Amino acid sequence: MGDAATRVGEAAAAAAVLDRFFETFYRQRPVTATFTGLHAHDGRLPDWSPQGLADEIAELRALRGQLAALVPPPGAVPSFPDGVDVTLVDAHLEIAVAEHDSGHFVHRNPSLWTGEAIFGVLSLVTRDFAPLEDRLDDLRHRLDAIPDFLGDLKATVREAPLEWKGRAKRECRAALPLFGEALPNWVTAQAPSMAAPLRAAARRAASAFEALDVRLGAVGEASSPLAFLRTSVSTSASDRESAGPDLLALLLARGHFVTEQLDDLLRDATDALDEATARLDEMTRPHGGWPAVQELLAADHAPADEYLACLERKWHACKQAADTHDLVTWPEAPLRYVPFPEHTREAAPHLYYLHYRSPAPFDRFEVFEYVVPPIDGLPPAEVEAKLRTMNHSVMMLNHVVHHGAIGHHVQNHHAYRGASRVGRAAAVDTANRIAMFAGGSLAEGWACYVCDLMEEIDFLKPLERIAQQQTRVRIAARAVADLSIHTGRMSVPQAAWLYEDRAHMAQAAAKAESVRNSMYPGTALMYWLGTRGLHQLRAAVRAREGAAFTLRRFHDRVLAYGAIPVALIARLMLAEEASR
Numbered sequence: 001m002g003d004a005a006t007r008v009g010e011a012a013a014a015a016a017v018l019d020r021f022f023e024t025f026y027r028q029r030p031v032t033a034t035f036t037g038l039h040a041h042d043g044r045l046p047d048w049s050p051q052g053l054a055d056e057i058a059e060l061r062a063l064r065g066q067l068a069a070l071v072p073p074p075g076a077v078p079s080f081p082d083g084v085d086v087t088l089v090d091a092h093l094e095i096a097v098a099e100h101d102s103g104h105f106v107h108r109n110p111s112l113w114t115g116e117a118i119f120g121v122l123s124l125v126t127r128d129f130a131p132l133e134d135r136l137d138d139l140r141h142r143l144d145a146i147p148d149f150l151g152d153l154k155a156t157v158r159e160a161p162l163e164w165k166g167r168a169k170r171e172c173r174a175a176l177p178l179f180g181e182a183l184p185n186w187v188t189a190q191a192p193s194m195a196a197p198l199r200a201a202a203r204r205a206a207s208a209f210e211a212l213d214v215r216l217g218a219v220g221e222a223s224s225p226l227a228f229l230r231t232s233v234s235t236s237a238s239d240r241e242s243a244g245p246d247l248l249a250l251l252l253a254r255g256h257f258v259t260e261q262l263d264d265l266l267r268d269a270t271d272a273l274d275e276a277t278a279r280l281d282e283m284t285r286p287h288g289g290w291p292a293v294q295e296l297l298a299a300d301h302a303p304a305d306e307y308l309a310c311l312e313r314k315w316h317a318c319k320q321a322a323d324t325h326d327l328v329t330w331p332e333a334p335l336r337y338v339p340f341p342e343h344t345r346e347a348a349p350h351l352y353y354l355h356y357r358s359p360a361p362f363d364r365f366e367v368f369e370y371v372v373p374p375i376d377g378l379p380p381a382e383v384e385a386k387l388r389t390m391n392h393s394v395m396m397l398n399h400v401v402h403h404g405a406i407g408h409h410v411q412n413h414h415a416y417r418g419a420s421r422v423g424r425a426a427a428v429d430t431a432n433r434i435a436m437f438a439g440g441s442l443a444e445g446w447a448c449y450v451c452d453l454m455e456e457i458d459f460l461k462p463l464e465r466i467a468q469q470q471t472r473v474r475i476a477a478r479a480v481a482d483l484s485i486h487t488g489r490m491s492v493p494q495a496a497w498l499y500e501d502r503a504h505m506a507q508a509a510a511k512a513e514s515v516r517n518s519m520y521p522g523t524a525l526m527y528w529l530g531t532r533g534l535h536q537l538r539a540a541v542r543a544r545e546g547a548a549f550t551l552r553r554f555h556d557r558v559l560a561y562g563a564i565p566v567a568l569i570a571r572l573m574l575a576e577e578a579s580r
């Protein structure tokens with residue numbers, strides 16, 4: 001009885017401190033709360049003034065102190081779910097304080113601010129989670145908060161790299177038509193009685209973005225590729241763009257639960273890139289090389305009148321194949337493909353506007369809407385260009401397998417039904433990145449791993465197999481770039497050249513990818529880490545279970561942990577296997 005009473009007491013203590021953490025987490029991150037489906041803070045933006053950030057970090061330090069007695073000792077396998085959640089919250093708090101102290105994020109990156117302000121608004125007008133009048137009331141409050149929020153940027157942000165400023169300027173310019181015309185027009189059509197005050201608030205918000213655009217100066221993403229090389233390659237600029245090896249090592253150890261040293265990881269990632277590149281060269285050689293294959297892929301697209309229907313058919317084909325091969329328990333989570341909402345179409349290409357933005361775990365919905373670029377009303381040449389970009393291979397690998405079907409969508413709904421409170425919320429897509437760093441290696445690792453899985457069961461067509469191999473090259477290149485930028489081995493322009501040279505990315509895409517890598521250390525790496533970790537874990541469990549091993553049971557067990565680090569899932573599962 002004593003042991004049982006102790007366990008009950010420990011569980012109650014863990015629940016209490018987790019309650020305090022999540023209350024603090026969502027209060028400090030109101031836009032994240034909206035995307036998660038918790039709506040007590042929908043009328044607010046975060047306080048990123050110097051004093052607001054100081055108060056935030058002081059509160060997080062104190063919270064970590066309250067948590068200390070409950071954290072399992074180093075090396076112990078924590079209990080699931082309470083011990084795991086306490087361990088992950090402790091890691092999250094350590095990372096949050098380290099990110100603040102590094103000066104790499106809100107203290108240096110104006111794009112974080114513009115993204116938070118814009119998506120604080122979009123989070124209220126792209127999902128029908130509450131009565132329109134309630135959402136529009138919160139919308140007005142968030143619009144009213146934007147001028148002061150962006151005004152705090154001047155006092156907080158120091159020494160922003162030029163390309164980070166350039167990304168923020170692009171977002172400012174996208175905000176002008178969004179807040180100046182598209183959003184007010186949408187409100188007028190939806191709720192005419194509320195249009196006047198919202199139009200005035202939107203106009204003030206647009207003016208704040210316009211002023212910030214001017215203050216940021218004539219730099220960044222509008223510059224030429226040669227200017228990018230000239231302005232970003234200096235030692236001082238490279239230092240500002242790199243988070244440094246100490247922060248990167250902490251993110252890997254505490255965020256991804258990876259024990260390898262940075263040098264060892266870089267060597268392994270480089271080997272993976274070399275192997276993936278050699279295999280891609282081998283696969284494309286009979287077709288005349290990757291450019292020739294790329295043209296074949298682009299030319300193989302749906303007719304315009306079957307654009308959305310083709311996506312739907314591919315989704316159902318993926319589900320049927322998964323069921324036939326007994327790959328995973330597919331949750332009841334219907335999805336449909338729809339064009340971007342009209343009031344966001346003009347701004348979307350210039351923002352972190354995701355086609356698949358994870359469903360809010362605490363909001364109800366009947367059918368989830370996956371948004372894709374519209375083609376109706378475009379001139380024939382533009383329709384053809386869109387269809388070539390959204391060709392059959394891109395539809396299948398990216399918009400169906402990776403995101404909308406067995407990848408993120410299935411993984412999210414397993415997580416939302418899971419026992420881990422961290423695992424439910426960690427991989428929620430927010431304004432600029434996922435809610436908690438710890439969710440990344442499973443969320444992205446799973447979505448990449450299942451592309452491999454669908455190839456294993458012969459679901460992919462021959463050209464899609466080549467496209468999937470190019471994705472493996474890109475994933476390995478991301479890992480190399482992430483590790484190299486933040487250990488000082490590579491500048492951001494050099495990382496862009498790596499993407500162009502090895503991953504065959506277009507110049508603009510390579511530049512954008514390398515700039516984003518510099519903003520978010522340890523993030524590009526999680527695709528490779530998670531995919532590798534899941535393949536290694538599957539091999540280990542299969543070796544232990546022998547003939548009793550099944551893919552469905554293995555995958556369901558992995559997904560039941562929620563969006564927590566793959567390396568931690570491996571420790572938990574292998575410990576469970578060993579105890580049998």
